[in-house]
Amino acid sequence: MSDNPDKVLLVNKPLHWTSFDVVNKLRYKLKIKKIGHAGTLDPLATGLLILCTGKMTKRIEEFQGLEKEYTGKFILGQTTPSFDLETTPTNPVDLSEIQHSHIHHAAVKFVGDIQQTPPLYSAIKIDGKRAYEYARKGEAKVLKQRTVHISEFEITSVQLPVVVFRVVCSKGTYIRSLARDFGEALGVGAYLSELCRTRIGKFKLTDALTIEEIE
Numbered sequence: 543m544s545d546n547p548d549k550v551l552l553v554n555k556p557l558h559w560t561s562f563d564v565v566n567k568l569r570y571k572l573k574i575k576k577i578g579h580a581g582t583l584d585p586l587a588t589g590l591l592i593l594c595t596g597k598m599t600k601r602i603e604e605f606q607g608l609e610k611e612y613t614g615k616f617i618l619g620q621t622t623p624s625f626d627l628e629t630t631p632t633n634p635v636d637l638s639e640i641q642h643s644h645i646h647h648a649a650v651k652f653v654g655d656i657q658q659t660p661p662l663y664s665a666i667k668i669d670g671k672r673a674y675e676y677a678r679k680g681e682a683k684v685l686k687q688r689t690v691h692i693s694e695f696e697i698t699s700v701q702l703p704v705v706v707f708r709v710v711c712s713k714g715t716y717i718r719s720l721a722r723d724f725g726e727a728l729g730v731g732a733y734l735s736e737l738c739r740t741r742i743g744k745f746k747l748t749d750a751l752t753i754e755e756i757e
Contacts, residue, residue, distance in 0.1 A: 547574055548596035550605075552750035555583050555591045564591055564753070571756060580605035581742065584718075586626055589739035590747040607713050608743030609693070614736045616705040616721045618645075621731040625661050625718035635730055637702050645705060648727045649695045652720065657687045661718050690715040704735075 555564055561582045569577050572595070580592040580602045589612070592605050618640065620631040662685060691712040699706035709717060718734045725732025740747045 547576070548598045549594070550598050550601075550745075551593040551595065552745055552747075553591045553593055553756070554747060554750040554752045555588055556753060557588050558585050559753075560585050561591055565593065567753060568593060568756065578602055581610075581713075583739060584626070584737070586628060587737040587739065589737075590742055590745060590750055591739075592742055592745060605742065605745075608745075609710060609712065609741075610715070610739060611708070611710045611741035612717055613698075613706070613708045613738050613740055614717060614734060616707065616724060616732045617735045618703045618705060618725060618728065618732045619730045620703070620733060621722070621725065622733045623662075625716075625722045626734040626737075631733060632731070634703065637730060640702065640728060640730060642700050644728060645700055646697050648724060649697050649707070651727060652695050652724065653692050655689055655691050658690050658716060658719050658723070659687050660685045660716050661722075688714060692720075695720075705732075710741075 551568065553564055553568070555561065561579045565577055565579050569575070574595050576599055577593060577595045578599050580594060583589065583591055594602050594605070617631070619634045619637045622629040622631050692709060692715065693712075694708065694710035696708040697705060698708055709715075709720065711717075717737055721732050721734040738747070
């Protein structure tokens, strides 16, 4: 890296790693001090993470603002406090009345500009503390709704209770919140069980390196 320390690196973030784990790993491996990521992925998510080194760190905010694409799975009929598998799902409810047409119709409602409340289990700051710090202590806090844009929401497969999807969305969109709201729209609840970021702007997961390949 010493001959050209100014790079944009595409990394396939492994499951259970934090985005900072990846940054710290590459800082050590590449022996470079100035490195950062352009958009956090939750530990339970996988997929494309953009890392910038040297002078390219000045473009982090630009990359963070780019459109994102995700694929993943919702589990219908159950909910969790974190809207994903960080917390334990509730007892399942009956899905016998849910038809495939209901699921596809519900997805259409979320295309365009929508109001979304971020999960309390998130890194958003409230009074100087991360929201998840309150959540893990069982303290109830109210997060403000925000406007986000979903340009595509495609249901690619349904095998109840599992719904497989693809979403193209704006910066600031929480797919976990989309899972919660999608379940509420169907009247049965839902949580996010898998998530993979496949694209950020023109950058694609297919061009990313795994941690093992970097090593």
